[in-house]
Amino acid sequence: KAGVTQTPRYLIKTRGQQVTLSCSPISGHRSVSWYQQTPGQGLQFLFEYFSETQRNKGNFPGRFSGRQFSNSRSEMNVSTLELGDSALYLCASSLGQGAMYEQYFGPGTRLTVT
């Protein structure tokens, strides 16, 4: 069974631009969660999508948004990029909603904002 895939793997953007990241979950998994990882803050929860609806949201500004499609694929969008948005963005898929289900991570998208 194929794992979680994320595209693109690397991205360089300029401050003020916007970016869209994509995540394809493991086949059969209906929940996708997004995390931001930085050296200073570690892994922080952004949001979770289940059945095309955002179920939970972390403590991030409204510039961070996402959506989920009927095939469970998810996208994350960051608008008006800031230098501090440079990070590894990880998505994780699981069978169901909530952390009681095992979460499987993708390889991440490395975003660099200049």
Next chain:
Amino acid sequence: TQLLEQSPQFLSIQEGENLTVYCNSSSVFSSLQWYRQEPGEGPVLLVTVVTGGEVKKLKRLTFQFGDARKDSSLHITAAQPGDTGLYLCPASNDYKLSFGAGTTVTVRA
């Protein structure tokens, strides 16, 4: 929100040595997961422990869940350079995994 502390934060050992990483909390967990992350990659799920006192083995890795389900340990026997990475044991808080800083393990050849 359940919080989980890992120790030590950094560990550097020689190939062939043994090591133990700890996760501790004042809260009871229904389950606990261990991940290993290599630089530039996503965390890879190693194991999930569910029952208090449970011991799981994955080749040279031994995972133990405390009897009270408040702590866990990971023991690596005869460490190899391939064991190098960031070991994470996030707390499951309802809808999300809450990660601490983890333990960075470096195994020198």
